[in-house]
Amino acid sequence: MLAFGYMGETEVMSIWPAFFASLLCWSYIVWEVFFGQASQLASLLTLEAALRYLKKVANTPETKDFEKPAAAKAFDRLRLILLLGWSLYPLRPVLLRFIWPEIIPTTSSQGTTPESSGIGSEESLNALYNLGDLVNKIFFGIAVWTAAGSEEETTHQQVYRVQRREAEIITSWMEQLRMRNIVHKNFRGTLPAWLDLELRLPLIHLCPPLGRRILYTYST
DSSP states (O other), rough: HHHHHHHHHSSSHHHHHHHHHHHHHHHHHHHHTTHHHHHHHHHHHHHHHHHHHHHHHHSSOOOOOOOOOOHHHOOOOHHHHHIITTTTHHHHHHHHISSGGGSOEEEEEEEEEEOOGGGGHHHHHHHHHHHIIIIIIIHHHHHHHHHHHHHHHHHHHHHHHHHHHHHHHHHHHHHHHHHTTTSTTTTTHHHHHHHHHHHHHHHHOOOOOHHHHHHHHHOO
């Protein structure tokens, strides 16, 4: 895309073949992010999040509005950047030739004389091109960085919630065991320590009836 645009701009290649070749490359990139494999992967992110949400609300009385994952939101922003910002690259030779024709060297009987004046000055075209680069490169990187940071933060939050929930469940179990006098009230250890699970869990998995019998005997 960039190579064909450059060849059309520098007249190494005829402008219209270079424009259509660059436009074809840009169209393939846009198609890939909207309908291709990249789009399918982004849809899977949203689908998996929706399935997790449905599974969650099926067992809880309270519901919350479904939100897209951070990666899916970032991918939507990248789509707009590729669709709008990257269109500047194949369009630059055409803009240079027809929108800013006065900065194109014109051949006359006196030779080649570049003209640059008014809104079509070379400075205004460079400013527009630099603005496109700002959107395409900096915003592209910011979107990717934001998605990665959000997903990492979400993972940390999920791990913390699971660990906190596990601690609440174990604490509740220990309180119930103390209330039933299965665990002595002065015992201040954890449930795994009380059951000595590191020694008994392998036996439970290998021989469940015998393992349950040992746990019952140990607890009483």
